[in-house]
Amino acid sequence: MFSLFDQGPPAPCPDPFNMAAYVLGSAATLPEKPALEILFPDRSEVWTYSELEKVVRATATGLQELGLKPGDRVLMRLGNTVEFPIAFLACIAVDLIPVPTAAQLTEYEVGKIIHEIEPKLIIAASGVPYPSDPPCRVVTEEVMVAMQSLPMADFILGDPERLGYVIYTSGTSGKPRAVCHAHRAIWARRMMWDGWYSLRQDDRLLHAGAFNWTYTLGTGLMDPWTKGATALIPCPGTDSTTFPQLIRAHKASLFAAAPGVYRQLLKTNETIDAPQLRHGFSAGEKLPISTKERWRTATGTEIFEAYGMSECSTFVSGCPDHPPSKRSFGYPQQGRRIAVLDETGALVPSDTLGTLAVSNRDPGLMLGYWNAEDETKSRFIGEWFVTGDTVSMAKDGAITYLGRADDMMNAGGFRVSPIEVESALNAHPDVHESAVAEVRVKADTTVIAAFYTADKPLTDDDLNRFAATRLARYKTPRLFVRVETLPKGANGKLLRRALRQEYEDLHGQA
Numbered sequence: 001m002f003s004l005f006d007q008g009p010p011a012p013c014p015d016p017f018n019m020a021a022y023v024l025g026s027a028a029t030l031p032e033k034p035a036l037e038i039l040f041p042d043r044s045e046v047w048t049y050s051e052l053e054k055v056v057r058a059t060a061t062g063l064q065e066l067g068l069k070p071g072d073r074v075l076m077r078l079g080n081t082v083e084f085p086i087a088f089l090a091c092i093a094v095d096l097i098p099v100p101t102a103a104q105l106t107e108y109e110v111g112k113i114i115h116e117i118e119p120k121l122i123i124a125a126s127g128v129p130y131p132s133d134p135p136c137r138v139v140t141e142e143v144m145v146a147m148q149s150l151p152m153a154d155f156i157l158g159d160p161e162r163l164g165y166v167i168y169t170s171g172t173s174g175k176p177r178a179v180c181h182a183h184r185a186i187w188a189r190r191m192m193w194d195g196w197y198s199l200r201q202d203d204r205l206l207h208a209g210a211f212n213w214t215y216t217l218g219t220g221l222m223d224p225w226t227k228g229a230t231a232l233i234p235c236p237g238t239d240s241t242t243f244p245q246l247i248r249a250h251k252a253s254l255f256a257a258a259p260g261v262y263r264q265l266l267k268t269n270e271t272i273d274a275p276q277l278r279h280g281f282s283a284g285e286k287l288p289i290s291t292k293e294r295w296r297t298a299t300g301t302e303i304f305e306a307y308g309m310s311e312c313s314t315f316v317s318g319c320p321d322h323p324p325s326k327r328s329f330g331y332p333q334q335g336r337r338i339a340v341l342d343e344t345g346a347l348v349p350s351d352t353l354g355t356l357a358v359s360n361r362d363p364g365l366m367l368g369y370w371n372a373e374d375e376t377k378s379r380f381i382g383e384w385f386v387t388g389d390t391v392s393m394a395k396d397g398a399i400t401y402l403g404r405a406d407d408m409m410n411a412g413g414f415r416v417s418p419i420e421v422e423s424a425l426n427a428h429p430d431v432h433e434s435a436v437a438e439v440r441v442k443a444d445t446t447v448i449a450a451f452y453t454a455d456k457p458l459t460d461d462d463l464n465r466f467a468a469t470r471l472a473r474y475k476t477p478r479l480f481v482r483v484e485t486l487p488k489g490a491n492g493k494l495l496r497r498a499l500r501q502e503y504e505d506l507h508g509q510a
Helices: 019-023 049-065 083-093 107-117 139-147 191-196 213-225 240-249 258-268 289-299 375-377 418-426 460-467 496-506
Strands: 004-006 034-039 043-049 074-075 097-100 122-123 137-140 162-170 175-184 206-207 230-234 255-256 279-282 302-308 313-317 339-342 356-360 384-393 400-405 407-409 412-418 433-442 447-451 480-482
Touching: 019 083, 019 213, 034 049, 043 049, 049 074, 049 083, 049 139, 074 083, 074 107, 074 313, 083 097, 083 139, 083 162, 107 175, 122 139, 191 206, 191 302, 191 313, 206 213, 206 240, 213 230, 230 240, 240 255, 240 258, 240 356, 258 279, 258 289, 289 302, 313 480, 339 384, 375 447, 407 433, 407 447, 412 418, 418 433, 418 447, 418 460, 433 496, 447 496
Parallel strands: 034 230, 074 097, 074 122, 097 162, 122 137, 206 230, 206 255, 255 279, 279 302, 447 480
Antiparallel strands: 004 339, 034 043, 162 175, 302 313, 339 356, 356 384, 384 400, 407 412, 433 447
C-alpha cells in the first residue's frame, strides 16, 4: 500500500466570489452578534458583525477615493491593533491586493519588499519601520481610521482564482518569498472546521496571538467570522500566564496558541478551571508530548495540532472526531489529496520515510511566488507541491512528522531560512563566515544559534546590534558561538546539521 490519501475533492468554490464578502457573510444573518471581543484587563471592546462589515466596506471606499485600482498592491505596516484585519479585508473587498508584513521587520527588510512588489500605497502605524523615502504614497493608521465614517463600498465579485493577497515567507534560497494566494484560499479553509477545530457557530474562540500575525489572522479571525462564531483577541501586552483567567472569565470554548505560549502558561498554572473550554489547538511548530500531557492534566481537555505552511495553510491535523495517535501529527483533512514521495517523486510505501506533498488540485494551494516562475516550478514534481518536510504515512493516513528535509528553522511559529540570517551576519566587518542552525537548549525548547569564524571573539551585544539593523527580532540568533572552522562537505556546502549535533552533544541536549 502506498502513501497516498485521497477521498474526493471538496465542494467547489462559488463563482463569482469575493473573499471579504464571504468572511463577513454573517453580517446579513447575525448583525448584532459579537464578531470580535478585544480583551482588556478591565473591559472588553465588542464589535458586532454589522459594525465590522461597515468599517471594512467604508475603509474600502476610502482606499478607492485615494485613486487605487483593482490589482494595486497595498503594503501593510501595522501593529497589533484591529486596524490590521480591517485593512486586510477592506483591500480584498474591492480587489486591491493587501501585503501584510510582520511589524518586527526592519527598514532594510521592508525596503527589499517594496522593491519587489512595487506597492501603490503603504498603510503605516506609528513606530512600525519602513523606508524614509518610499516610492509611493503613505497613509497613517489614523487616516485609515478616519475612513470608517465613509459610505460602504460594494464588494467586487469575480473569478475565485484571481489574486487575492500576498504573504511573505522565508524561502529555502535565503530570500523571503512573496506567496500569492487566490480568493478561493479562504474557501479551502472550510476543511479545517471539522478536520481541526470542530468549529461551531456558538463557539467563542480565544487566540493568544497578535492581530498582525498570519496565524491569528486565519485561525483567530477569518475562520470564526466565516462560521459566524465570536473571535476573542487579547489586548497588546497581555501576559501569557494570564490566559487561563481569560479563558474562564470570557467563557472561551476554544483556545488557540503556539507551543511556546502553552509552555509559558503551564509554568505557573498546574490546574486550569475552564468549564466552557472544549479543547485547545496548536500550530507553527511541533508541540512536545510533555506539553500535551500537562495541558490534559491541567484542563481535562486535549490540544489538537495541525501542520501547514504559508503556501497551503493547514491541511494535516488532529480533531475531536479523529484524534491522532501519540506519535502522529494527525490526518489529512477530508477533501485533501496528500502523498509522501521519494527523491524521484514516486510514492513511497506506507510507514516509509519520504517528503510530504500536496496536490496542485488543492484549493488552498498558492497561485505561485510573486515574479518567480522558476522557483515556483522548482517546488513541484508533476502534480505535487513538495513541502520539504520528512514524514511517514501510516495505512490509515496518520502522518508522523520527522523534521525538515532541509535546514529551515522555526522561531516561535515563523519559518526562518538560515541563508538569510547568514547573509546578514556575514556583512559584519569582523565576521569571516557564519552558519546558522536551530539547536535544542532544553528538552522542549529550541533557539536559533549562529556559529561564526573571526580573528577575535565578538561580543553578543555587538552581534545583536548589528543583526538588529538587518533582521527582524524573531530571525535574530539567540546564541552566538565563535568556532575555528565551519564543517563543510566535499562540495563546500555548509553542514549545519553537524554543527547542531555537535552543540547538542556538548551541552547534553541530544
